[in-house]
Amino acid sequence: MMHRRLEIWGIEGFPILTGPCDLPREIVAALGRARLPLDHGDVLVVTHKIVSKAEGRVVELGEIEPSPQARELAARTEKDARLVEVILGETEEILRAERGHLIVEQRAGYICANAGVDRSNSGGLGRVALLPEDPDRSAREIRERIREDLGKELAVLISDTHGRPWRNGAIGLCIGLAGMEPLLDLRGNSDLFGYKMTSSIECVADELAAAATLVMGQCDEGIPLALIKGLAFAPKTGSARQILRAKEKDLFR
């Protein structure tokens, strides 16, 4: 009996980035050192933190002068006013600011806590990392360099871990993508009994990012790359923006 099988490898040995760098080159080098077989159709998941650091999206809190609005919001949410100033600079719209939480629509359209601005693994105690400017572009650049240097057509995902309504615990999600469609549209397919499925769209990209997070870990393990083998998908341009629900179609803003 042939079973469908995925393999997910956490790629060890990626260097700790201390400043901006040519991330696609570092990733190609890490894939080479990893000595894993690389195949067309593999999916490479890259945690956004190394993308942000490589792209210089790191801010020293000590250099930030908080505005009156940031001070007011900081008091209301019990956060560092300088951090809130940075968050506001990344914010399109505030959804909730209460009980220690600041949930916003980040400039690229992601709804998440603190606009994705994050203290952990940012390279020092007074530093925070912002989300990449354009995570789809970052994914495309990595994908193209792998194709040029290693001759393989991969899909590349940029991941972040987000909390969510109703459920405890954050999970890995996809915020940038190149080389595949993020959504698998099953509408019009039949189930086992001939029922036409009318509302079945699966977010494969988020499931891949969640799966990759299982091998990456979040703290001092520091595994920023995961390679997923065995997924069948059609190569497409794709964009993580397809995952974002339009504001007017959302019932929970």
Add this chain to the structure above:
Amino acid sequence: MMHRRLEIWGIEGFPILTGPCDLPREIVAALGRARLPLDHGDVLVVTHKIVSKAEGRVVELGEIEPSPQARELAARTEKDARLVEVILGETEEILRAERGHLIVEQRAGYICANAGVDRSNSGGLGRVALLPEDPDRSAREIRERIREDLGKELAVLISDTHGRPWRNGAIGLCIGLAGMEPLLDLRGNSDLFGYKMTSSIECVADELAAAATLVMGQCDEGIPLALIKGLAFAPKTGSARQILRAKEKDLFR
């Protein structure tokens, strides 16, 4: 270099259930036929649909007489009034009923569309499947039977695919669990640079369910079981109810 590695197997050849049955026995038999090596610490993910069918949680819509409230809600959400009657029977609280959507807190505490009542793969065009009565109990029963019959200590997860706010596409999530903690609490751990992570709880159970959904598929492929190998976790009792955020702590009800 040793890389961390997960393997996820979709287990083929599970029979199509036509009525209530001893599901743990069917699962043990399917694991035997699958000829995969089974190890302590493997995670078995079971789609809730076979649990519901095995436990007789299937309703014939033809036998349902909708109440006036169901008829009113059905008109408002453009749904079958008999289906809405079934949904209301499974509902603790209605969160949204508009624009074709009925988002509720299901009796077991899950917030999802239609209280998890589902037409696809329910065994016939006029039939719908409800969520299992107590998915943790279902997971425990499967886990215990595997331990008794096959001598292995697994974690068992019951999965469902849910839509979510802000993001298009449903993903696999955990609604029942036995044998592990669903949440990995990283608070107090240090990141690479010594920063103490204060809000890092990862929902490993949801990430596992999402990963498993990648090999299960949702329509006529019909792969209701996935085996995940290579995750390191401490055996614990655990409950998927730990994933449910308390109502008073939720900002998006």
